[in-house]
Amino acid sequence: xxxxxxxxxxxxxxxxxxxxxxxxxxxxxxxxxxxxxxxxxxxxxxxxxxxxxxxxxxxxxxxxxxxxxxxxxxxxxxxxxxxxxxxxxxxxxxxxxxxxxxxxxxxxxxxxxxxxxxxxxxxxxxxxxxxxxxxxxxxxxxxxxxxxxxxxxxxxxxxxxxxxxxxxxxxxxxxxxxxxxxxxxxxxxxxxxxxxxxxxxxxxxxxxxxxxxxxxxxxxxxxxxxxxxxxxxxxxxxxxxxxxxxxxxxxxxxxxxxxxxxxxxxxxxxxxxxxxxxxxxxxxxxxxxxxxxxxxxxxxxxxxxxxxxxxxxxxxxxxxxxxxxxxxxxxxxxxxxxxxxxxxxxxxxxxxxxxxxxxxxxxxxxxxxxxxxxxxxxxxxxxxxxxxxxxxxxxxxxxxxxxxxxxxxxxxxxxxxxxxxxxxxxxxxxxxxxxxxxxxxxxxxxxxxxxxxxxxxxxxxxxxxxxxxxxxxxxxxxxxxxxxxxxxxxxxxx
Numbered sequence: 001x002x003x004x005x006x007x008x009x010x011x012x013x014x015x016x017x018x019x020x021x022x023x024x025x026x027x028x029x030x031x032x033x034x035x036x037x038x039x040x041x042x043x044x045x046x047x048x049x050x051x052x053x054x055x056x057x058x059x060x061x062x063x064x065x066x067x068x069x070x071x072x073x074x075x076x077x078x079x080x081x082x083x084x085x086x087x088x089x090x091x092x093x094x095x096x097x098x099x100x101x102x103x104x105x106x107x108x109x110x111x112x113x114x115x116x117x118x119x120x121x122x123x124x125x126x127x128x129x130x131x132x133x134x135x136x137x138x139x140x141x142x143x144x145x146x147x148x149x150x151x152x153x154x155x156x157x158x159x160x161x162x163x164x165x166x167x168x169x170x171x172x173x174x175x176x177x178x179x180x181x182x183x184x185x186x187x188x189x190x191x192x193x194x195x196x197x198x199x200x201x202x203x204x205x206x207x208x209x210x211x212x213x214x215x216x217x218x219x220x221x222x223x224x225x226x227x228x229x230x231x232x233x234x235x236x237x238x239x240x241x242x243x244x245x246x247x248x249x250x251x252x253x254x255x256x257x258x259x260x261x262x263x264x265x266x267x268x269x270x271x272x273x274x275x276x277x278x279x280x281x282x283x284x285x286x287x288x289x290x291x292x293x294x295x296x297x298x299x300x301x302x303x304x305x306x307x308x309x310x311x312x313x314x315x316x317x318x319x320x321x322x323x324x325x326x327x328x329x330x331x332x333x334x335x336x337x338x339x340x341x342x343x344x345x346x347x348x349x350x351x352x353x354x355x356x357x358x359x360x361x362x363x364x365x366x367x368x369x370x371x372x373x374x375x376x377x378x379x380x381x382x383x384x385x386x387x388x389x390x391x392x393x394x395x396x397x398x399x400x401x402x403x404x405x406x407x408x409x410x411x412x413x414x415x416x417x418x419x420x421x422x423x424x425x426x427x428x429x430x431x432x433x434x435x436x437x438x439x440x441x442x443x444x445x446x447x448x449x450x451x452x453x454x455x456x457x458x459x460x461x462x463x464x465x466x467x468x469x470x471x472x473x474x475x476x477x478x479x480x481x482x483x484x485x486x487x488x489x490x491x492x493x494x
Contacts, residue, residue, distance in 0.1 A: 006038025007215050010064075010071070011205070013045045014056035017271040018063040020324075021220060021250050021258070024289040028247060028317070029218045030069045031290070034309035041212060042074030044085045045205070047198045063272040067282050068305050081212040086204050093199035096207050096237070097160045097192050101140075105236035106192055108158045109139040110151055128188035131166045160193040162202075162232065170228035175216075175245035175314045182228035190229050202226060206233040209242055218245045218314070245314050248293045251321040258324050268326055279348040279380040281336035288332045292322040302335065334378040342370040348380050356384040358391040365390075368475045372467035386466075390476070393484050394462025401464030402492065405454040411489050413452050414459065417441045418485050421478075429478040431470035438470075459488030 010026040012018065033040040042064070044057055057075075064071065073079025083089055100106035109129075111119075115138065120127040127133065134141060139161070140148045151158065168184035192203040199207075205226075209217060224246045234241040252262040263270045269278070275285055283304065290308050291301065294317045303311070337345075346363055349370055353360045360366045369390040370383070377386050384391075420437040421429070442452050457469050460481060466472065473481045 005215075006033060006036040007041060007213050008033050008038060008218055009041040009043050009209070009212065009214050010069075011043040011045050011208075011219075012060050013048060013051075013201075014053060014060065015048060015051040016053050016056055017273050018060045019270055020272060020275075020285075020289065022060075023063060023067060023069075023272050023285070024250065024292055025218065025220055025247060026064060026069050027067070027286060027289055028294070028312075028314075031308050031312035032216065032218060032314060033072075035312050038215075039072045040069070041079070041081070041214070042071035042084065043208060043212070044075060045201065046085055046087045047201070047204055049087075049196075049198070059273055063276065066276055067272070067286055086199070086208065089204070089208065090198065092211070093193065093204055093207055094197065097199070097203060100162070100192070100233075100236055101160060103236065104163070106160050106162050107134075107140045108148060108152070109137065109161050109189075109191075110143075110156060110158050111138045112157075129161065130164060130185075130188050134161075134163075134189055157195040159191045159195055161189040162192055162229065162236075164189055164232060170231045172227070172231055172241070172244055174227075175243060176248070176317050177224075177246055177319055180224070180227065180244075184228075184232075187228055187232070192233075202229050202233065206230050206237075210234075210237070210239050214242050216243045216245060218247065221246045221249050245317070248318055249321040250292055251323045253323055253325065257321075263324075266324075266326065268324055279352060281333050281340075284329065284333040284336040287336075288329045292324065293318050302332075330378040337377070337379070338374050340374075342367040342374070345370055345380065349383055352380050352383050353391060358384055358388070360391065365475065372471055372475065376467060389461035389463065389466070390472075393480070393487070396462060397458055397488065397492065398463045401454070401458050405458050405464065406492050407451075410451075410455045411493050413441065413445060413447070414455055414485060414489055416445070417452060417456060418482065418489075422482060424478065426478075429474065429481075431468070431474045434470040434473050456485065459485045459492075 008029040010022075010029050012022055012026075030040050032038070042061075044060070046052060046057070061075070071077070073081060073084065075082075075084045077084070086093075097106065101108065116129070119133065119137065123133070129137065136142075141163075143151075164184050164187045166184065169181060170184065170187070171179065171181045174180050190202050191200050193199055208214075227244060227246070231241055250258045252258045252268075253266050254262055256262065258268070258270070260270055262268075269275060272285075286305055286308075287301075287303055290303065290312075294312070296303070296311050297316060343363070346366055349366060350360045361369075369387055373383060373387045373390075377383055417438060420441060421434060424430075424433055424437070438452055438456065439449070442449055445451075453469065454464060457466065458464060460469070460473060460476070476484075
């Protein structure tokens, strides 16, 4: 099959929720396709029925859509190379597996699991089903043709194994890792078709990549040990293999591969759905993941998805692992979050506040609170804590701030200010007037601005810092502010 156009695929298994490492792989495939005017294919590799997770495929599709990585071909599309779920392609795999047996590149094996375990116990942990051990096992290489046919016709369970050639070397050029070599002696006779009639990952992967015209296989480094098996399969079928590119691992800040356990210890979310549910900005996660193993060759760090498509090159992908930096992700998220219009964030903000049992108020009030808080938060998940005083009057006051702000004459100063602003009604209760009133009080009292401003902030918000005090007071409104200041004077005077 001759394909002139670049065709890449993202081929996840629906055995769990989409991992951030999987999203990065999808992103690199997408960027490479767009950069080279190619096609981005989504294939669902669902042959492992034992590990299949209900809802996992829907999660994969939703996560890719959220990130803006729309596939050109995939489940539900008419791309011309479907079906795009491996469970719907079983007959194709059986036909190709039989072809390998007929050509002498694969064979039937009738060993039971107990027999294989017994052989392993006899040899030890170094046991593998290969050119050395296959001649002592129960397969079509050691049994007569008549016995093989009898076993097949009787319905005895069997698998089909790849026959790895003796003394061979498998070598290929990887776009990321350069020249890669494997000795055949290191490779086992991999099962290609399982006893349940379903293909293993290796056979289905190679057959589908060939049948779908995939020109470049861009996948995680963890699949590198599978590459020589796949190369042997391409050789056995007489097919030209696609160009390989194995991406570096995503590493934990504590060292080693970013496992679920290590991620949890570092406060890192590993599933894309967690970022969606916590209202992260999709552009932020995409921008962050793009730089986990790649760089544009200059000092730029901020790219839209479209801009990434214009500059992405595989030859700028690193061989070494990339460390997941939560602080950097927060920096990206803060950037994209602050570029949003507060009105756009209302549904997500309401959801976050609801998690904490907070009433968000009407749209205008909530949008105002978000606008005042955007420069102080990195994710919307921080909104309830950072802006709690917008949604509920303080019941307690920060002890350090009280100690610093509340002196013997503070109550008198605040009561004077309270009298000044009590006369501001309706539209007159606005930030400029509130600030002017405070300046008038401190000028008359002959004290510094902090002498009154910090206690007022403490009375209104319960904390010693936050967004612009006077804009906060304007948003909260006259009755709420007067009530809070009066309550604070009474409580803190005790």
